[in-house]
Amino acid sequence: MYRVKEAFYTLQGEGAQAGRAAVFCRFSKCNLWTGREKDRAGAVCDFCDTDFVGTDGQNGGRFETPEALATHIHNLWPAAPGTPYVVCTGGEPLLQLDKLLIDAFHGAGFEIGVETNGTLAAPDGIDWLCVSPKADAEVVITECDELKLVYPQPLAPPEQFLGIRARHYFLSPMASPSVPEQGDDPVKRSNTRKATDYCLAHPQWRLTLQMHKILGID
């Protein structure tokens, strides 16, 4: 059984695949936070900007088989040329994404991207793996396509993650979890300046912005 909070067709807003059309499959549940506000302060990951509780979002639900979920995601992809792309996120997608689902997505013609906190092993067959480390949570994935660190995290300086092999190293300015998607976010503006300065001083790091929030899309 796979539990999905929501699924939607949009442009990937972050990282090296930014601007690419994708169906996002947001899995329910995370291993670093319950998703309940009352638990946020005590959570390992306390800055999450996402609601991943339950299965009640747009196109969310429970799927008994990998084929059922792959068909559901396929139905959100337009009938037009271009390689279908699914981004598995959450919550923490590696709590649920297994080889059977990878095979079902591939069988439906999808390339598979994954957004993970890096604390759980990844199954084989992922086409684009993005690891976003969190302070206080040991990363067990040693190699990925992109490492995307939310910045700043005082207990997780960028230098700490250069041992993880990646094609790209990104800093993504931390947004206030409490500010709605398109709202004015002075904390994020200040963090964007800090991330910019870090990238200027350390050119192996690149800046990425949450383009979907700028555009006002999902």
Ligand SMILES: C[S@@+](CC[C@H](N)C(=O)[O-])C[C@H]1O[C@@H](n2cnc3c(N)ncnc32)[C@H](O)[C@@H]1O
């Ligand atoms: C909601 S997480 C879900 C995937 C996975 N659990 C993870 O943390 O990578 C998706 C992306 O949003 C980032 N993110 C979460 N909260 C954020 C915030 N307040 N500001 C900027 N990025 C944030 C995460 O670091 C991750 O790259």
Ligand SMILES: Nc1nc2[nH]cc(C(=O)O)c2c(=O)[nH]1
């Ligand atoms: N457009 C868009 N791009 C994204 N990239 C990562 C996202 C996520 O929440 O994992 C996300 C998201 O929620 N929307």
Ligand code: SF4
């Ligand atoms: S950012 Fe990722 S790891 Fe952190 S609570 Fe949200 S879903 Fe979990």
Ligand SMILES: [Mg+2]
């Ligand atoms: Mg998001």
